[in-house]
Amino acid sequence: MTSATAGPSQFAQLLRRSKFASFDPAISQIYTTSGGYAHRGDFGLKRPFPPSARNKNPYVVVKAVDDSLGQTQWSTAQNQGRWIRRFDESGAGADPAFRSSWAARGRVMAEWHLDSSFDQPWSQKKLQEETPAMLPNWKRMSRPEFDKYLNKLRRKRGSFRQFLQDQRQTAYNEEMEAAWDYYEQRSPDIKPPSPPEPVNLLKESRPSNITDYRAFLQHDANEKVYPRKGDDDKPSAAIVPSPHPNAGLSYTHENKLQRAFLNPTLPARVVVVRNATDPRRIYATAPQNPVSIAVAGTLAEVKGIDISKENLRLDAVSRGQQDVTAGEIQATIDSVNVSTAPHVVGKHSGLGGGRILVKASEFHLPSSVIHGRKFNPHPPGTPEYVAWVAPPPFKSASALTPTTFGKPGAKPKRVAIRETSAQLRELAKIMRGTTQPKDNTKESKEESKEEESEKKDA
Template identity: 30%
Template structure:
């Protein structure tokens, strides 16, 4: 290789090996720290793991005194005037999803609640001309495909999403008011048209604002719709009644107090505390119990004078929430100047006593387990067992044995009917939730 060629190759090599400018230490620290996602107007829960949890390093300005590996915190202020980091424990808030998985209940939006108005509707379902839209089916995490528009059942009538005035700043709220004032003539015309369709409808303003909101995104298919979780993120399991009866275990709880009592029908409603929640149990009073105490024992919490409990076991029982008896009325508002916590969620839960359920079932064990099979063998009727064939009467050839088996052929519907009876016995006929008593 000649000298000019060697010098050219060396120059090219020098040009390609230009050192890159390293990022600043502050940028690297900010990218790896959780402080980059901190926003005081968004309710967020922070956690840390392994050695960072042992040292109290939460990715903030200074280490905290919380040294638990499973700690959950809400950071109220990163740095105050007194150079302190204000935080609040959020351990119970973070375990809400785990609680619903343990009790085996999937909350449903209450038809009369506030959360159903924010519930995002399905774009694939057929919609009427008045602008009302229906809730989206839970087709995610499912083995079935999305239903076709003509096959969707329109069961719950709700309204499309509208801008939330509570989350607007003053200037944006003023612009929103000026926009609404310009829509007054159109709203009056809209009300006149709706009078002939349904005179009993009293929420014309919600339908009108929802229709105007959808008009701004009909031409643009990439418009982002607000689509909150059906249960506000309280639960991510979608279990049916059979799955809840098989996988979930009954939970111990206490009967707190009798809420309502009707002497005419001898029925009442009992509030029950279980799993960190307060559910409602429908009970039936004994005949002739007018003016007497409730036959169901209540929890003895002592007296105001400080006397101990007379019976610590009073009011204890084992309960199971109804799979279709948990309703979400309103969810906490986690975005705002003062984010709300899980305590602001309003749930309506119906429970049933499970202490006598195992006695009513022929096999109280879980299907598929060794205890379940052994129990079925013990409870088998001796008259239905296969008789023992004497040695002298046994067939001597395989063809004769086949003929002997053909004499008593099994019924075709024996296995399906037995399977259905087993599944029905597993679920156990629990009382259905009454919509009037939610």
């Protein structure tokens, strides 16, 4: 009689995948849950959370799973979680700011690495040089770290000698090839270059050869990252740090055209208007002055807003009456640049340590002209969008006789204007008080002929 054996327990597999196993008090992580788990306060940790954390979309930060009293130390993170959610719903992408602290962290990708049919084939020669590896910053090293770095360099004297010998041998081969070509074409009496001498490290230790030292250090750092020629299958010895372009703020790959058509308009409110010449002066009404608006939980900079509108006027002094609709506009986010990424590990961790620069623009509805250019007002993909044809540009012949178009393909026609030049002259005489009765002189007859000819032309 055989006994039934129990199957393997799934507890170990579930434990490895749980949030409890990935918990690290040194890393600032935001935990969330949904559905019935949120109603019961179950975040995947050791014990359920109290009713104060059981809302519709809860966000918490756990400081310790078990304290001295056997309780879970936690704090709410509703502001941080909702801000990330609002930013995702806005659909705005983010890029590293130029010359920012985040862009200076090594090899930050400037563009997304995507596999496309328009990419260069692997068989072709690379058109771009590989980015050199980062060298250790010996100026920021402590004394023990610097001594350790010097001992590491002393063990590479043999590699340094071989590097210099290979460089000189390569230069000698190039000189021999050039001399041979010159010998065959012009002068048979040319003297060939002398072969390179063995490298003497004592001679190379002079301060004038600092360029060779830098070239060797760069070559040694590149060998740790990139494989040698012919060893493409060999993995690199060092892991190349490649930080995210926007520190994980956004993972969208939309371009500006997609953002303009697909992203929704966001409700915003004008907060501060500053003078372009004097930033200390606020509430200026010039159109070129930058305006700060609150949109998607951030402060964005907008230019070109007409602050003279009644609903956009901001009162610096409260008189007991507040207009809740003052400063409300519809805006779209144009660009987001990450200047400083928030700290994840340490005491001062959280979104408060990050810094981004947001630029937006006011959305005009139902205007179909943006920056003087007409665009298709229909939704993309509809038959109206495909069949839409931009009207041809036209220029008026003069300020008094504008040109209009009738049917498509028709020639432009002149618009008949009532006020002719003779009538304008007559009005000018009346305004000056110099009107005289008409006579049958030669000048009056010529003026009447001019009026008749102008009427015929009209």
